[in-house]
Amino acid sequence: MTYLPADMPLPAVTDDTRPFWDACRRHELVAQRCGGCGAFRHPPAPVCWRCRSFAHEWVRLSGRGTLFSFAVVHRPFLPALAARGPFNVAVVALDDAPGVRLVSNVVDAAPETLRVGLPLEVVFEDVTPEVTLARFRVRAG
């Protein structure tokens, strides 16, 4: 059982983003780190927005993060969401990749328990045989 229905839109995988999604399939959370200045970045891009180097490496992260902002969606904007009921969309700041945020969901928190600053950790949901999404659950502070 995944947090959102299986017929939600799936990621469009490009050459720039493939390593991220491949890592998710291995249940690993990774981010790009610039080969020039060492800064992390997300979403994946061909070039570092700080030093403009095109060199980069992929770094495996701990998966720990903090809730940066969130919204609770009540209106089923997609047919796939018609039977889902309210769910959250979360912006998660990753603890060991400064400045990197992921748009995701917190899978195990009732809306009224969500608050900015909530400690989180990654969980992986295999939504199809080819696609795994990185979502988050509440982590004991």
Added chain:
Amino acid sequence: MKDAAAIVGIAESEYTKWGRLVRCTEYQLALETIVRAVEDAGLALDDVDGFASFSNDRNEFCFAATDLGVPEVRYAGMTWIVGGGGACAAIADAARAIATGTARCVVVYRAIAMGQFRRFGRALAGDVQGVRPQDAALGFALPFGLVNATVGMALLVRRHMHLYGTTREHLGHVATTFRAHANRNPAAVMHGRPMTLADHAAAPRIVEPFGLLDCCLETDGANALVLVGADRARDCRHRPVWVMAAAEGSGPRWGCGAWAMHYMPEDDYATGNTRTLARDLFGRAGIGPADVDVAQLYDHYTGMVLLQLEDLGFCARGEGGPFAASGALGLDGALPTNTAGGSLSEAYVHGLNLVVEAVKQLRGTAVSQVPDAEIALCASGGGIPTSALLLRR
């Protein structure tokens, strides 16, 4: 460019709830509105030699110029500023074309008949194709339910609530104030539909922190404006409204797709992405926020109005909520704002109707007239790359 071009003609079609414009095509609505704006200016279509729009308006100038028999087109501009961020940029494009002598009479227009095409509030699923940069960005948004602007802007405003203590009631003051303006405006879709703070609080939740009454209308309608240079402006039918200054663009890292704008530096997150524009706008005009008599701010969501008020310097950062709650946005307030009802309560013409209302205020012909208004500020959609104008009579 300061004061080199003036808005001399305006027109608005009838406004209806989305899908209720059935008497003609969206394209005809655009053409009718262009014709009426030129008439309003006291000019002829043979005078028109330029067109500008935004958000890739479907009613392309080449068809409009052909069907309206415009004898010579010398300028056609479609800004790259995103979606509803582009209304003021389209006016700026027209003013620049005039200031540089590229064209002499430019029409800015936008027509939206959602019922004939696509509702804006609908999610963009299925639009992922190819390997454009935005496809990659959407892959990090759509699967997680970040599927439209409502979700994207709710995330910005939630962060603002966390940082500054902004409340749902603060949002309610924006909604009810603009509704009160609309209730005085017979052309507004929400004319005759009063709203109280209790109504706002009780409205169905859409994307928390937004309820239904925090979200702009989905409507059908069109606007057009005509700009000419100083050599012709004073001969037109109405008092010219001069483009004092324009600014457009973005702060860092806001542009990762329409609603996937969650990667900017932390200090930018709970803003409307209008701070850099405010600096340029006031700098170019040589005035400050205190000189502005009336404001027209893109109100796709109540909370985004608060963020833009802060960005533009009308109140301190974090003070947008208390500023709105003080009554500042009302007709007798410190900064009467969205005096025709705005996108929340008049109509959603992608913010171009806000510029039309600013022109009426400076002509002195607005339904809810701010006495002796001399300077108006218009700002297009916050939270994305956007644009803004200072106009004066």
